[in-house]
Amino acid sequence: QRYCSQCGKPITQRIPPDDNRLRAVCEHCGAVHYQNPRNVVGVLPVWQDKILLCRRAIEPRYDKWTLPAGFMELGETTAQGAMRETQEEAGAQIELGPLYTIIDVPHAEQVHFFYLAKVLSEKLYPGPESIEAGFFSVEDIPWQELAFRTVSTTLEHYIADRATGVFPMHHYDIPYPPPR
Amino acid sequence: QRYCSQCGKPITQRIPPDDNRLRAVCEHCGAVHYQNPRNVVGVLPVWQDKILLCRRAIEPRYDKWTLPAGFMELGETTAQGAMRETQEEAGAQIELGPLYTIIDVPHAEQVHFFYLAKVLSEKLYPGPESIEAGFFSVEDIPWQELAFRTVSTTLEHYIADRATGVFPMHHYDIPYPPPR
Ligand SMILES: [Zn+2]
Ligand SMILES: [Zn+2]
Numbered sequence: 001q002r003y004c005s006q007c008g009k010p011i012t013q014r015i016p017p018d019d020n021r022l023r024a025v026c027e028h029c030g031a032v033h034y035q036n037p038r039n040v041v042g043v044l045p046v047w048q049d050k051i052l053l054c055r056r057a058i059e060p061r062y063d064k065w066t067l068p069a070g071f072m073e074l075g076e077t078t079a080q081g082a083m084r085e086t087q088e089e090a091g092a093q094i095e096l097g098p099l100y101t102i103i104d105v106p107h108a109e110q111v112h113f114f115y116l117a118k119v120l121s122e123k124l125y126p127g128p129e130s131i132e133a134g135f136f137s138v139e140d141i142p143w144q145e146l147a148f149r150t151v152s153t154t155l156e157h158y159i160a161d162r163a164t165g166v167f168p169m170h171h172y173d174i175p176y177p178p179p180r
Numbered sequence: 181q182r183y184c185s186q187c188g189k190p191i192t193q194r195i196p197p198d199d200n201r202l203r204a205v206c207e208h209c210g211a212v213h214y215q216n217p218r219n220v221v222g223v224l225p226v227w228q229d230k231i232l233l234c235r236r237a238i239e240p241r242y243d244k245w246t247l248p249a250g251f252m253e254l255g256e257t258t259a260q261g262a263m264r265e266t267q268e269e270a271g272a273q274i275e276l277g278p279l280y281t282i283i284d285v286p287h288a289e290q291v292h293f294f295y296l297a298k299v300l301s302e303k304l305y306p307g308p309e310s311i312e313a314g315f316f317s318v319e320d321i322p323w324q325e326l327a328f329r330t331v332s333t334t335l336e337h338y339i340a341d342r343a344t345g346v347f348p349m350h351h352y353d354i355p356y357p358p359p360r
Contacts, residue, residue, distance in 0.1 A: 003188030005181040005204075005213070010188070018308055021253065024185075033185070037252050038216045039291060072217050073201065077284035077353050078291060099351045102282060104257035111219060111258060111291075128198060169349045171279040173257050 006031045040112045040150070041081035042069025044158055045094050047119035050135035051155065054089045056147055057131045064147035067114060067154065068092070070129075078113045086117070090133040091125025094118060101154045104173040112150040116158075116167060138162075149174050186211045220292045220330070221261035222249025224338055225274050227299035230315035231335065234269045236327055237311045244327035247294060247334065248272070250309075258293045266297070270313040271305025274298060281334045284353040292330040296338075296347060318342075329354050 004011050004026035011024045016032050024033040044067055045052035053065045068086040072078060079096055086092055097116035104111055119135075126133040136142070138159055146152045153174070161167045184191050184206035191204045196212055204213040224247055225232040233245045248266040252258060259276055266272055277296035284291055299315075306313040316322070318339055326332045333354070341347045 001185040003183060003185050005183050005185045005191075008183030008188045008190070011185075034251070035254055036218045037254060037256075039219065071214070072291075074215055074217060074289050075286055076217075077286045077355075079284070079353075080286070099282065102279065104259070106255055106257045106260070109254050111252075169282075169351065171349065173259075175257075 001033060001035075004029060004031055005033065037106075037109045037111060039072040039078065039081075040069050040110050041072045041078045041085060042067050042112070042114050042151075043082045043086045043094065043096070043117045044100060044114050044154055045086060045090070045092055045117045045119045047122060047135050050137050051141065051158075052090055052092055052119055052124070052133060053136055053141075054126060054130040054133045056129070058129050061147035063131065065142050065145050065151075066147040067151050069112070069114070069151075079115060082113065082115045082117075088127045089130050091123075091127060092133070093120040093123075095120055098167070099169055100167060101150070101157060102169065102171045103150045103153065104171075104175075105150065106173070106175065107177045114150070114154045149178060181213060181215075184209060184211055185213065217286075217289045217291060219252040219258065219261075220249050220290050221252045221258045221265060222247050222292070222294050222331075223262045223266045223274065223276070223297045224280060224294050224334055225266060225270070225272055225297045225299045227302060227315050230317050231321065231338075232270055232272055232299055232304070232313060233316055233321075234306060234310040234313045236309070238309050241327035243311065245322050245325050245331075246327040247331050249292070249294070249331075259295060262293065262295045262297075268307045269310050271303075271307060272313070273300040273303075275300055278347070279349055280347060281330070281337060282349065282351040283330045283333065284351075284355075285330065286353070286355065287357045292328075294330070294334045329358060 007029040009028035068089040070085040094117040187209040189208040250265040274297040
């Protein structure tokens with residue numbers, strides 16, 4: 001950030017009074033511009049014994065497989081955002097279940113949320129953000145071609161919990177950037 | 181937002197190609213400025229049988245009682261943010277426990293997270309954002325003077341779970357603004 005979004009004048013990086021971090025401060029109008037982590041909201045959609053994955057048509061991780069997910073928008077809940085992303089990326093009809101994984105990803109300045117969901121129809125209508133969408137049995141998950149560690153760890157929890165039939169919420173951190 | 185934070189020129193509100201929402205778009209440099217919900221991270225700190233509350237020295241809800249909580253910062257996890265806020269607002273030494281409540285508050289464009297924690301010393305050093313901080317037995321919680329519904333509902337869950345000795349994560353929405 002180089003200019004004030006309120007008045008258009010150049011900003012200064014300094015620690016405001018009663019604060020302890022560098023902020024983008026406007027000396028002209030007095031505005032302090034805060035930056036905060038963003039939430040990514042998504043779904044683990046299950047059709048019979050298979051899991052819905054989408055192949056990304058956008059960066060980052062173009063061509064890799066992901067669970068439907070994207071940035072949470074103003075005015076929606078995490079659940080509403082997760083349903084919207086499933087619609088946008090897969091065109092899947094789902095019945096949303098409970099919140100399942102909550103994952104802190106501090107190096108990406110994000111928190112990820114994945115809901116369990118039941119897919120109601122095998123018909124998919126992937127949107128422009130997906131090359132394709134399809135159903136994978138657990139044996140066929142393309143582990144080496146998954147886009148994000150929040151996706152692979154959510155799938156790992158699901159497979160482990162399926163053995164017990166109990167799907168509690170899981171909260172954990174992914175504290176380091178991925179290996180190159 | 182009225183000006184581009186990248187180049188300082190006035191912005192236009194329009195729906196970009198391949199999008200479906202009004203965004204702050206800069207026709208000069210092409211930047212699209214997204215806005216996203218923010219996370220509030222806090223703690224339910226327990227000393228023996230008592231709960232630590234802080235009386236707010238800042239708006240909104242000046243003079244009302246709250247659990248230590250504040251906006252999550254870039255580069256930290258929800259847990260790190262919750263510990264930081266407890267230090268800043270109460271100066272309490274704590275041992276952080278598990279994530280306890282996750283609360284969607286869409287009208288405020290926020291998601292709130294509260295962790296359980298054990299207070300390690302009765303000594304408190306409230307910071308400038310608190311008028312005072314103190315310990316309350318369940319019978320003495322000032323229900324009518326609590327600052328936020330995310331605080332009162334987190335306390336209600338805690339009191340109910342204390343009866344069973346099990347403290348699972350709770351996820352719920354507060355879908356409507358508070359009554360005036
Ligand atoms: Zn300004
Ligand atoms: Zn610009």
